[in-house]
Amino acid sequence: xxxxxxxxxxxxxxxxxxxxxxxxxxxxxxxxxxxxxxxxxxxxxxxxxxxxxxxxxxxxxxxxxxxxxxxxxxxxxxxxxxxxxxxxxxxxxxxxxxxxxxxxxxxxxxxxxxxxxxxxxxxxxxxxxxxxxxxxxxxxxxxxxxxxxxxxxxxxxxxxxxxxxxxxxxxxxxxxxxxxxx
Amino acid sequence: xxxxxxxxxxxxxxxxxxxxxxxxxxxxxxxxxxxxxxxxxxxxxxxxxxxxxxxxxxxxxxxxxxxxxxxxxxxxxxxxxxxxxxxxxxxxxxxxxxxxxxxxxxxxxxxxxxxxxxxxx
Numbered sequence: 001x002x003x004x005x006x007x008x009x010x011x012x013x014x015x016x017x018x019x020x021x022x023x024x025x026x027x028x029x030x031x032x033x034x035x036x037x038x039x040x041x042x043x044x045x046x047x048x049x050x051x052x053x054x055x056x057x058x059x060x061x062x063x064x065x066x067x068x069x070x071x072x073x074x075x076x077x078x079x080x081x082x083x084x085x086x087x088x089x090x091x092x093x094x095x096x097x098x099x100x101x102x103x104x105x106x107x108x109x110x111x112x113x114x115x116x117x118x119x120x121x122x123x124x125x126x127x128x129x130x131x132x133x134x135x136x137x138x139x140x141x142x143x144x145x146x147x148x149x150x151x152x153x154x155x156x157x158x159x160x161x162x163x164x165x166x167x168x169x170x171x172x173x174x175x176x177x178x179x180x181x182x
Numbered sequence: 183x184x185x186x187x188x189x190x191x192x193x194x195x196x197x198x199x200x201x202x203x204x205x206x207x208x209x210x211x212x213x214x215x216x217x218x219x220x221x222x223x224x225x226x227x228x229x230x231x232x233x234x235x236x237x238x239x240x241x242x243x244x245x246x247x248x249x250x251x252x253x254x255x256x257x258x259x260x261x262x263x264x265x266x267x268x269x270x271x272x273x274x275x276x277x278x279x280x281x282x283x284x285x286x287x288x289x290x291x292x293x294x295x296x297x298x299x300x301x302x303x
Contacts, residue, residue, distance in 0.1 A: 052198075055202075094290060098290050103193065104195060104196040104266070168236070168267050169266045170269075171286075174288055176290035178268065182281065
């Protein structure tokens with residue numbers, strides 16, 4: 001009886017510790033993700049604004065160059081070089097627009113991870129609560145029933161969580177995606 | 183006057199890039215922050231094309247398409263999905279809802295304008 005009492009106490013402590021420490025670590029992970037999302041949001045706002053300003057300045061500059069070319073006697077190879085450079089700028093602008101869409105995807109991935117963390121915290125909370133309800137004086141067969149119940153609760157919660165977390169972002173690079181017309 | 187496009191996306195940075203690309207190609211673009219906002223704006227004005235994201239708060243893209251297709255004024259207006267979603271399952275749902283095309287993010291502005299031009303000229 002003494003041995004059974006000891007193992008019941010140990011199992012209660014184990015489940016309680018798992019819930020408590022697990023929740024603490026998840027809270028830290030959640031805080032870091034919120035901070036990451038804030039930084040990414042601010043970064044994209046700055047990048048977007050700078051991109052617009054740079055593009056506006058380049059367009060203006062190209063107009064001035066075109067006007068200057070029309071008025072001045074500029075060697076043909078210089079005109080060709082300027083036009084080629086203009087084409088290169090266009091390619092970089094397109095590439096930057098594709099790259100600047102990263103935050104839409106990172107935001108979705110972070111939100112999904114946050115929901116998973118919240119769900120996992122609920123699972124741990126349940127494990128802790130179920131553990132607290134185990135009487136200290138429990139015989140081995142009753143203990144087995146209680147542990148099976150906890151395992152089943154955990155499995156069910158995990159399944160519910162997985163169903164709620166549809167993965168909407170599968171991209172692993174920033175190349176432009178497929179296009180299909182129906 | 184250029185053709186009109188309604189761009190629906192809950193991501194401000196994404197909308198900024200869509201608007202920039204399509205305005206540069208000569209289109210008049212109106213922004214909506216989610217499906218419900220898109221539906222409200224579509225009821226105020228009939229656009230030549232609707233470009234919508236899928237996962238948004240309040241109303242998602244598929245629900246928006248179904249709601250638009252229920253309006254007599256939007257039965258023939260082209261609707262394109264622009265989303266991170268790329269599964270065949272989602273594409274089939276989009277097609278069934280009434281979408282005319284599916285573009286997976288991130289988009290290349292040149293390819294986007296080519297598709298839009300192909301669809302509405």
